[in-house]
Amino acid sequence: MTTDATTEAATDTGEPALTIDELAAQAGVTVRTIRFYGSKGLLPPPVIGPRRVGHYGPGHVARLALIEELQQQGMTLAAIERYLGQLPPDLTPHDLAIHRAVVASWAPDLVETVSRRELERRAGRPLAAEDVERLEAMSVVMRGDGDTFRVDSGLLRLGVRLLDVPLSQDAILAARKVLIEHSRAAAHELAQLFRGEVAERDARDVKSLSAHMHPLVVQALLTTFQRSLREELSEWLTGSRTG
Structure with a gap:
């Protein structure tokens, strides 16, 4: 526009x-x-x-x-x-x-093989060699044969946005590790909690419950995480001013 x-x-x-x-x-x-x-x-x-x-x-x-x-x-x-x-x-x-x-992220995991030109089209911007290297380090893209790349479509948008974040590659990878570890732990505990609720139901009921719970749980995790992060940042900024 x-x-x-x-x-x-x-x-x-x-x-x-x-x-x-x-x-x-x-x-x-x-x-x-x-x-x-x-x-x-x-x-x-x-x-x-x-x-x-x-x-x-x-x-x-x-x-x-x-x-x-x-x-x-x-x-x-x-x-x-x-x-x-x-x-x-x-x-x-x-x-x-x-x-x-x-x-x-609710969409099914989808890894596709695309050309360099198609990768840049989906990224919405030209990608320099160092940009591609950073996306590879974040496991967003993987080099294929010739000039092709295997792309995790669900992570590409996030990975491209992280290219502009003023953090070192090590810091981004460390943050990724923390998020993966804690999200897997939360997912495991929630799965254990819900498993008891569906133990007596048939497969169709379990599938229906999963379809309904997925977006609700993701939204609940997002909301609670946003509030916790906002509180942590507020305490950090307050400490920086008074320190």
């Missing part, structure tokens, strides 16, 4: 700076869709500015992206409405982006 410098600057600060036409173009939807989502309560109302023109911000963009991801996972409009209704009302665009990444 093409915007003027004033609009771009305002958007970067998080202020509502997009008209409904600009929001539609950036999100890849129609104006009619945005209005429909607003009427359903899926999208917050715009901020009314001078001349009674509504303006939208990064939060609207992030929420539309989350809705799109939920639709791609096969959720009905009613299910999306319930899902969004359970989210805390004060989520930032960054929080919504994290939720979108978690929703994307």
Whole structure:
């Protein structure tokens, strides 16, 4: 989408700076869709500015992206409405982006072999040699035969975003190890807890329960982790100021 410098600057600060036409173009939807989502309560109302023109911000963009991801996972409009209704009302665009990444993880694990050109297309940006090396170190891509790569589609988006994080490769890999170890421990304990509940049920009931519990457990883990991380960072920043 093409915007003027004033609009771009305002958007970067998080202020509502997009008209409904600009929001539609950036999100890849129609104006009619945005209005429909607003009427359903899926999208917050715009901020009314001078001349009674509504303006939208990064939060609207992030929420539309989350809705799109939920639709791609096969959720009905009613299910999306319930899902969004359970989210805390004060989520930032960054929080919504994290939720979108978690929703994307509901899809089955998919490793595909692609060309270098296709890898960059999916990454949404050119990849220098060092970028590919970092993605390999994070086990997001693996070199195949010739100029091909085996790509973990579920991790590619996250891996590409980590390329711009100002952390060393060692720190990112150490964080990955911590997350994997603790998530596996949590998954094991939850599986043990639920196993007792389904022991007397037949296979169809177990499959149905698993399908329903997967997104709910992921959302619960995400919410509790976000709160814990926010508290840890707040304590750290407070200590840094007083230390």
